[in-house]
Amino acid sequence: MQATIPSSSNSTAGYTAQKRATPWLVNGLMIAFVALMLLPIVLIISISFKQEADVLRKPPVLLPCYDAAGNFSLGSCRFVVEGYQRVLAPKPNPNALGGVELTGRMFSTYIPNTLLYAFGASLLVFTFAGMAGYAFSRYRFRGRRVLMIAILAITGIPLLTNLLALYQMSVDVRKGFAPVATGLAASLALGKDGAQTLQNIQEQLFIILVYTGFQLPFSIWIVKGFFDTIPRELEEAAFIDGCTPIGALGRIVIPLAAPGLMAAFLLCFVSVWNEFIAGYLLIARRDLRTAMFGMYDFLSQNIINYQVIAAACVLVAAPVVVLFLFTRKTFFEAMTEGAVKG
Amino acid sequence: MATQAKTAPVPAQHTRRRIRQGGFFSQTLPFWLLLPTLLIIAVIQFYPGLYSILLSFQERNAGVAEFVGLKNFERVFGSAAFGESLGHTVVFLVGYIVVTMAVSFAIALLLNRKLKLSMVYITLIFVPWVIADIIAGLVFGLLVVPDYGLLSPILSNTSLFPPNGLSIPSDPAPRSWFGDFPFPPAPAMWYLILASAWRALPFTTLLILAALKTVPGEIVESAKIDGANGLQTLQAIILPLILPTLIVALFNLMLGGVNGVAMVFSLTRGGPGTATEVLSFLLYTIGFGRLEFGRAAALSVFMAVINLTLIMLTLRFSRTEERLA
Numbered sequence: 104m105q106a107t108i109p110s111s112s113n114s115t116a117g118y119t120a121q122k123r124a125t126p127w128l129v130n131g132l133m134i135a136f137v138a139l140m141l142l143p144i145v146l147i148i149s150i151s152f153k154q155e156a157d158v159l160r161k162p163p164v165l166l167p168c169y170d171a172a173g174n175f176s177l178g179s180c181r182f183v184v185e186g187y188q189r190v191l192a193p194k195p196n197p198n199a200l201g202g203v204e205l206t207g208r209m210f211s212t213y214i215p216n217t218l219l220y221a222f223g224a225s226l227l228v229f230t231f232a233g234m235a236g237y238a239f240s241r242y243r244f245r246g247r248r249v250l251m252i253a254i255l256a257i258t259g260i261p262l263l264t265n266l267l268a269l270y271q272m273s274v275d276v277r278k279g280f281a282p283v284a285t286g287l288a289a290s291l292a293l294g295k296d297g298a299q300t301l302q303n304i305q306e307q308l309f310i311i312l313v314y315t316g317f318q319l320p321f322s323i324w325i326v327k328g329f330f331d332t333i334p335r336e337l338e339e340a341a342f343i344d345g346c347t348p349i350g351a352l353g354r355i356v357i358p359l360a361a362p363g364l365m366a367a368f369l370l371c372f373v374s375v376w377n378e379f380i381a382g383y384l385l386i387a388r389r390d391l392r393t394a395m396f397g398m399y400d401f402l403s404q405n406i407i408n409y410q411v412i413a414a415a416c417v418l419v420a421a422p423v424v425v426l427f428l429f430t431r432k433t434f435f436e437a438m439t440e441g442a443v444k445g
Numbered sequence: 446m447a448t449q450a451k452t453a454p455v456p457a458q459h460t461r462r463r464i465r466q467g468g469f470f471s472q473t474l475p476f477w478l479l480l481p482t483l484l485i486i487a488v489i490q491f492y493p494g495l496y497s498i499l500l501s502f503q504e505r506n507a508g509v510a511e512f513v514g515l516k517n518f519e520r521v522f523g524s525a526a527f528g529e530s531l532g533h534t535v536v537f538l539v540g541y542i543v544v545t546m547a548v549s550f551a552i553a554l555l556l557n558r559k560l561k562l563s564m565v566y567i568t569l570i571f572v573p574w575v576i577a578d579i580i581a582g583l584v585f586g587l588l589v590v591p592d593y594g595l596l597s598p599i600l601s602n603t604s605l606f607p608p609n610g611l612s613i614p615s616d617p618a619p620r621s622w623f624g625d626f627p628f629p630p631a632p633a634m635w636y637l638i639l640a641s642a643w644r645a646l647p648f649t650t651l652l653i654l655a656a657l658k659t660v661p662g663e664i665v666e667s668a669k670i671d672g673a674n675g676l677q678t679l680q681a682i683i684l685p686l687i688l689p690t691l692i693v694a695l696f697n698l699m700l701g702g703v704n705g706v707a708m709v710f711s712l713t714r715g716g717p718g719t720a721t722e723v724l725s726f727l728l729y730t731i732g733f734g735r736l737e738f739g740r741a742a743a744l745s746v747f748m749a750v751i752n753l754t755l756i757m758l759t760l761r762f763s764r765t766e767e768r769l770a
Binding site for chain 2: 136237261269416
């Protein structure tokens with residue numbers, strides 16, 4: 104990789120301010136800045152654990168820790184999980200996992216949908232970007248250069264431009280598929296519900312394909328960059344040892360390129376998880392919609408229940424934040440590598 | 446290697462011939478490897494792009510398409526809303542880029558010192574980048590709800606913000622200094638810039654930091670020996686060396702800024718009034734709010750031209766030639 108990643112601070116070649124002077128000042132500034140960056144997150148978490156009476160207090164209080172006389176004391180903090188309860192709406196159900204079923208739409212419908220789309224699209228991106236990245240990295244064929252630039256340039260089409268056409272397309276596909284679904288369901292004796300299930304599957308496949316198409320160009324560039332770093336001699340050695348091209352790919356190249364492929368997978372997963380506008384416009388049925396739509400929906404529903412919105416924000420953002428914290432190095436490498444795209 | 450050597454070492458030429466031989470499938474392997482990608486990109490990106498260009502020359506009523514030439518373009522570019530939101534976009538972009546670049550550069554310089562906790566800092570700074578823009582918009586929105594928002598006691602402080610304090614969601618833009626150009630912007634626009642910069646900062650910081658790490662230490666050393674002070678070194682040595690990265694970062698920010706719509710969606714919805722209606726939000730409103738697809742397509746062709754220009758400029762300044770190899 105050409106770009107040095109920030110973690111490699113032990114390299115002596117890179118320019119690093121040598122003077123050890125005032126490290127406490129630098130550390131102090133950094134801590135202050137980190138605190139400022141995390142402030143909105145801390146504030147939203149504090150809101151999410153308040154009860155309605157404390158959220159609707161004038162003037163607002165940072166922590167709901169006031170006794171009857173109005174004096175601040177940590178002993179009288181009233182932290183509640185009401186906001187979270189209202190998002191999750193847990194109901195006892197002996198059949199569900201852990202004996203509790205989460206009946207809130209966010210966790211019964213929207214998050215499972217988002218997971219399906221994010222995993223589906225990431226798997227496809229992982230596979231296809233891997234294949235294309237390998238072809239671009241290892242083979243010299245006619246049109247290679249043009250194709251690579253075209254793939255980069257195509258990301259220049261604004262998302263909303265694509266959505267104008269994809270919106271029409273989703274309507275057409277839905278309409279066109281309806282009789283097919285009915286026919287298929289009838290011939291397979293699936294009944295009326297069967298036709299609806301087939302319709303849903305069609306819609307889910309369409310949205311997964313759309314997300315795949317959005318993420319592929321950028322991922323190909325990342326993956327190609329990783330393949331480029333693997334010395335060709337390793338494969339040639341494998342050929343000498345009697346490997347077929349496919350065998351060399353499976354035994355040598357893919358294991359070595361795994362971090363790059365993983366990066367493409369993770370970046371795609373987070374992007375799809377966080378994507379709002381395409382899911383909002385292209386998915387017609389409410390029970391197929393995504394977590395970000397759920398977030399947007401909260402805004403219109405609970406106009407006064409700020410603690411519920413805050414709890415939903417925390418719950419929906421937490422999975423990707425945790426995922427990022429565990430895989431941060433992969434993210435950083437992929438992003439400095441793929442930065443050319445935009 | 447995993448496979449045991451079965452044959453004696455063969456000259457390299459021999460192996461190359463063996464790869465080239467193979468069956469039809471092996472010979473055309475790159476094609477098969479690229480096929481799924483090309484199909485998907487053709488359907489999901491290329492066709493919609495072409496379709497939008499076609500759509501921009503049409504007017505559709507009840508499913509009947511009528512060719513109207515450049516009428517859509519004339520109507521969009523002639524409308525007051527276009528001029529206004531172009532102004533908003535320019536104000537937004539300038540604020541967003543200045544804030545993000547300045548802060549990122551300062552933080553990257555700090556992080557580039559030998560700090561034990563560098564990795565911890567950059568990781569924590571990066572958390573906002575992982576949070577969806579629609580959630581970031583909701584979060585920033587909740588903080589400035591009139592009366593109840595945690596920031597509203599500060600904002601409504603009349604001595605800090607004379608004469609009546611500040612209400613971000615509802616205060617209209619002050620009288621413009623330049624006729625139609627929306628400057629100074631409404632408080633909501635400042636806040637939108639702040640929230641957008643909050644999300645964009647981490648990535649820009651990472652880019653600049655990675656570039657700073659590639660500046661050879663010896664050059665900086667020798668400049669110091671020649672008597673250059675810190676500022677001179679920065680100006681004469683470091684800035685020119687990392688300039689390509691700064692330009693790439695700049696174009697990245699412009700691309701994101703021109704096209705981002707989710708933050709506007711969840712934070713201001715273009716309001717108060719039209720004070721934060723940027724081009725991408727106007728495109729959304731025309732296309733999916735009023736369902737005037739032809740005019741929306743005309744506007745989106747305009748935006749695609751901006752984007753392609755930005756991408757081509759990015760290519761010029763980044764190490765693309767090296768990467769195409």
